[in-house]
Amino acid sequence: MSIFDNEGKLLIALSRQLLDRTSEDTARMLLADGTASIDWPHFLDQAIQHRVAPLVSSSLDRLAAEDRPLRVDRGMGSTLRAFYLFHLERNRAAMAELYEILDAAEVASLDIVLRKGAHLAQEVYMNSGLRPIGDLDLLVPGEQASTLVALLEDRGYQQGVLEGREVRRLSRREALFWRLYGSDVPKLNKLTDNPYLPVIDIDVNISLVLPGKSGEVPVSDLMERSVVREVGGRPQRFLSPVDCALDLCLHIYKNSTALRFMNLRKHRRLLKYVDVVEYLRTRGGKFPWGNFVERAREYCIVLPVFYALAHVELLFPGEIPPEVLTEFGRSCADVDTFLNQYGQWDGPEPLIWTRPFGQRFFSRQADEAIPHSKSLV
Template identity: 30%
Template sequence: MTTTPERTAPHHTPATPALPAHARLLLTLARLRLDADQERLARSLAGRDDLDWGAFLDAAARHKLLPMVGRHVFAHRLDRERDGVKGFPYGWVFTTSYLGNRDRNLALYDEFGRVFRELGDAGVRHAVRKGFSLAEGEYGDPGLRRINDVDLLVDRDDVPRAHEVLERLGYTQGRLAEDGERVLPFSRKTQVFWRVNLSNQLPYLKAGHRPDVPEFNVDLCHDIFQKKSGVSAPAAELLDRGVPAVLCGAPTWIPDPADRLLDLCSHLHKEATSLRFIEDSVDLQISKFLDVALVAGSYDETVWRAFLTRVGEYGAGPIAYYALHFTAELYPGAVPQEVLAALRPDDLAYLEQYGTLDGQTARWASPFLERLFDTGRKDGSERSNVPHD
């Protein structure tokens, strides 16, 4: 990296007076560290009689923030009464989530380190997207960020060799069977759909045989943008600019700083606006905006200039602005105002739209912060045509 990550997001808290107490509490805790004011606010919210702890637990899980909440509960003793105000109930639920996520990620660490090493030995150029590059970089704690899989940028020409390596390591392209013991091949319909419409290979899976790791999942990506987005940044170009790194104890690569943030923006935009992710209620997750905020918060003027140049070269302004605009709404100060101004398009109507990549453009009726915590937001949306079998 050309800059040294500060491993913190700007500590300003967004104005959220209209949100229920459980939502305000989660937004307060959705950061690496709490300053004194944020700790006081968290304690005050936690002590309110109208705070719905079931809703808080659900929201923390939906937004993939339970482990982070658990570390805050332990580090700040938020489960203890102070000044007559009761602390978090069932503190062990949160701290156990943090410790369990750490154990899970360490299991993934061992497995994916082996994958990185074997791909490198086979001469397969690759770069790690998201996941462990963030966990070992900006987060700096193996227990904080929940990791589901490993996403690797790989040139299409290297797929046959990558396939051989993954097959040798026990991976199969398919989905986990109900018994959790086997990987079943995808249907012909699913294979054709992915090949025609998506920028990824079908996922490579291996049964994990652990209650916390039911499967190991490796995704090979050939472009950080989806085919239907009208924007393309082929893996080969990004790999040419890749930065050597050591992740999971193995030598590998990560995208260069400008590409890395653009990749996060593209990923966030894709999932926030695609029907498949809306159906699964994982379209809007605070954790994704925190990823962007942490990486953006480490950039200096030189890297921001490179980022703006890269966005312009790929014609990805609307996608980048979408992610950075909403990130700045949750994390004021994370993105310089001059960067937002440089990217801001004339027509902002698309910020409230979804389904465009699915060919079914629709518009949200509620504002961003409200729908961020609206568990029923998917009820009125169209259905995704992406096959899963």
């Protein structure tokens, strides 16, 4: 029995590159009488919030192409397709800028590893428009961060907080907060005249984890294991498969439990979980789970990784080997409590959700329970 409402079930079923039989059957069942069973405005709101509108549009188009009747609101289909086309153009502009940065970084002998969207949209998703790219995440060794920042500033980027069409420099207090509690240097922004990408955001990452409560993953280890592959007609550096999967899990945990990210609704991003499933699928059933578990233990990140994988399994049952979840779960004294905790970064004791995951993940109303973050940035 599903723990999600009809809109949530349909969103999960359609948020894949290639639908398996279970997902297709679920979608067809819910769409058989869509006008009666689906709240289309709510469905669209959640598709946008969870950043899966392009995937949903693509899946609906493929289902409709099989000449079976689908009860989909016409305006809904057109709106979803518009989001796909928007992100296709936006991603093209982002990648064009990224390629120029990589060329300049190569000249400067900088070691840059692409993370998250800039990596996945190219190597995991069949069409880059299916995977919206927000900011560009570039991982570098800490000692190279200042050189990369200077290179980006030479290209017109400004460090600080975007306010309208201006970039405000951080105050000394804000800069200190960022240095103490961030895993990256202050964000760099460049304003453009491109209507699809009016601002390019770049995160120069110097760690995969926030300081303090989620282990430590040495960047030197990540760089040593990183792999270079030719994508888009040029060599690009990515994390090794095990490190990439760990990174995706750590990112879910951070966004789902730190108040400053939750206040931005980043705890409700189905796309982050889809990324994990789609990345694992690219391994063709040969993902080295044993190495994955060992490395999580080595870096003391078992619990954050377990948090992510347990929620992946709630959303996409059967995608995570049960023995892996069992092994990770042994490190957790109270699994149910742990999976419902948040705010542990922000106070002496974590907060506990009063609504179960299935009721809050696709609900804006559940966000009203989240306290305001005291973060300065």
